[in-house]
Amino acid sequence: MGECSHNCSSCGEKCSSRQSPESLLEAPHEMSRIENVVGVVSGKGGVGKSLVSALLACASQRRGYRTAILDADITGPSIPKAFGVSEQMSGTPFGITPVLTKTGVSTASINLLMQDPSQPVIWRGPVIAGAVKQFWKDVVWSDVDFMFVDMPPGTGDVPLTVFQSLPIKGVVVVATPQDLVSMIVTKAIRMAEMMKVPVLALVENMSTFKCPHCGEELAIFGKSNLDEVARTHGIEKVFRLPIDPSFAVACDSGSIENVKSQQIDEAFEHILKRCSEIEKPGSTGGERSETGEK
Numbered sequence: 113m114g115e116c117s118h119n120c121s122s123c124g125e126k127c128s129s130r131q132s133p134e135s136l137l138e139a140p141h142e143m144s145r146i147e148n149v150v151g152v153v154s155g156k157g158g159v160g161k162s163l164v165s166a167l168l169a170c171a172s173q174r175r176g177y178r179t180a181i182l183d184a185d186i187t188g189p190s191i192p193k194a195f196g197v198s199e200q201m202s203g204t205p206f207g208i209t210p211v212l213t214k215t216g217v218s219t220a221s222i223n224l225l226m227q228d229p230s231q232p233v234i235w236r237g238p239v240i241a242g243a244v245k246q247f248w249k250d251v252v253w254s255d256v257d258f259m260f261v262d263m264p265p266g267t268g269d270v271p272l273t274v275f276q277s278l279p280i281k282g283v284v285v286v287a288t289p290q291d292l293v294s295m296i297v298t299k300a301i302r303m304a305e306m307m308k309v310p311v312l313a314l315v316e317n318m319s320t321f322k323c324p325h326c327g328e329e330l331a332i333f334g335k336s337n338l339d340e341v342a343r344t345h346g347i348e349k350v351f352r353l354p355i356d357p358s359f360a361v362a363c364d365s366g367s368i369e370n371v372k373s374q375q376i377d378e379a380f381e382h383i384l385k386r387c388s389e390i391e392k393p394g395s396t397g398g399e400r401s402e403t404g405e406k
Contacts, residue, residue, distance in 0.1 A: 136276040137393065138245055141207050144253040146180070148387045150260050150312065151274055151283040153304070155296030157265040160317035161286045162190035163359055164376070165262035166368045168284070171380040173215050173369075177257040180210065182247050183221035184274055185264040186240045187233050192223045196366020200224055207252040215369050218256065220247045237269035244270055245277055258387075267303045275307040279393040282312035282386060284379070289319060289336035297338075301345050311347050312386045313379055314338055319352035329354075351379040 140146055152165040165181060172179040183191040192198065195213040201224045202209050210218040222243065223229040233240075253259070261278065264270050274280065283304050287297040297314075304311050316338050320329040332355065342350050353359075353375050362371045 137279055138249055138277045140248055141250060141252050143206060144251070144256070146253055146256045146259050146279075147392075148258045148281050149278050150258065150383060150387070151263055151271075151278075151280050151309070152260055152286060153263050153271060153283050153300050154265045154286045155267075155298070155300040156293060157188070159265075159286050159288045159293060160353070160359075161185075161265065162194065162262050163363060163368075164284065164286045164315050164317065164353070165260045166191060166194045166363070167371065167373055167376040168380055168383070169217050169258075169260050170215070170369050170371070171373075171376050172258045172260075173217050175380070178218075178255055179216075180218040180253055180256045180259040181220075182244075182251075182259060182261045183219065183223075184244045184247070184261050184270055186222050186235070186243055186270065188264065189221045189223045190363070191219055191262055192221050192229070193366060194363040194368040195219065196368075197224070198229075201251070204252070208250050210251050210253060213369060217369075218253060220251045241269045241273035244273055248278055267299055271300075271303065272307075275304070275309055280309050281390050281392065282310040282383075284313050284315055284383065285311055286315045286317055287338060288317055289331065289333040289338065294337050294341055298341060298345075301341070301347070305345070310386070310390060311345065312383050313349045313351060314342055314347055315379060316350060316352045318355045321355040349379075349382050351375050351382075 152161055154161040162185065169179050169181050181191050183189045195217065197211050197213055197219060199211050201211055201220060210220045211224050212218060222233055261274055263274055285297055285300050287293050301311055316336060318333060319336065321332050322329050338350050353373065359371065362368045
């Protein structure tokens with residue numbers, strides 16, 4: 113034991129000094145009570161992850177749940193634009209106050225802290241990850257039933273920080289039909305599996321386009337194989353969003369709360385059911401460690 117490095121993951125031996133993996137979960141602001149935290153992730157950019165985050169938040173709010181969005185995509189924040197909010201978050205003696213959308217969704221985004229939202233955020237990964245943790249710890253979210261975390265694409269610093277630091281109940285993985293995207297989305301699914309975070313559902317955006325003249329549905333991006341990906345990883349549900357120009361118009365005009373989608377409503381009902389079945393991370397000591405172990 114004289115050569116023990118105190119890194120138990122490198123040793124299969126049991127010993128008196130063997131330690132449990134250290135939890136990296138961060139507590140939210142002392143005035144916040146957040147019941148369900150759902151991450152919205154994607155393997156690559158441009159698949160509509162922020163759109164899905166916004167639509168899910170709207171579906172939650174319409175059902176009477178107290179809803180929040182933490183915009184963790186620090187270098188490409190889209191949430192304020194989609195909801196048409198420009199008021200800056202303000203500091204109080206107690207903490208930072210989130211901005212409410214027209215229907216009452218609490219939001220925190222880097223663009224709601226900047227004097228000029230068009231200025232780029234040129235920060236290194238650890239600084240960006242630190243900003244996300246500050247949104248979680250320093251914002252006075254108050255009572256929240258569902259918080260959706262709009263993550264940046266990929267499997268880098270920020271998704272890792274969110275998985276390790278926030279009590280994520282599960283994630284929704286967003287993809288599009290192309291084979292390339294399906295291959296990349298598998299990486300996002302496997303990251304969630306490695307971090308011991310359940311994948312609640314897959315959402316395939318831009319799945320088909322319905323011709324406004326004849327009503328025929330066209331698979332513009334080719335045949336989807338997302339059902340096969342879901343089966344491979346034991347994911348119960350795949351929800352499909354069509355190519356709908358009204359989505360883009362609503363995001364550009366800040367009126368996403370006026371959009372209703374049957375597919376998203378069904379997705380939220382499924383997420384609601386799955387979250388009720390999953391124990392809150394850390395509630396019984398089963399907290400995530402640096403390696404994702406419980």
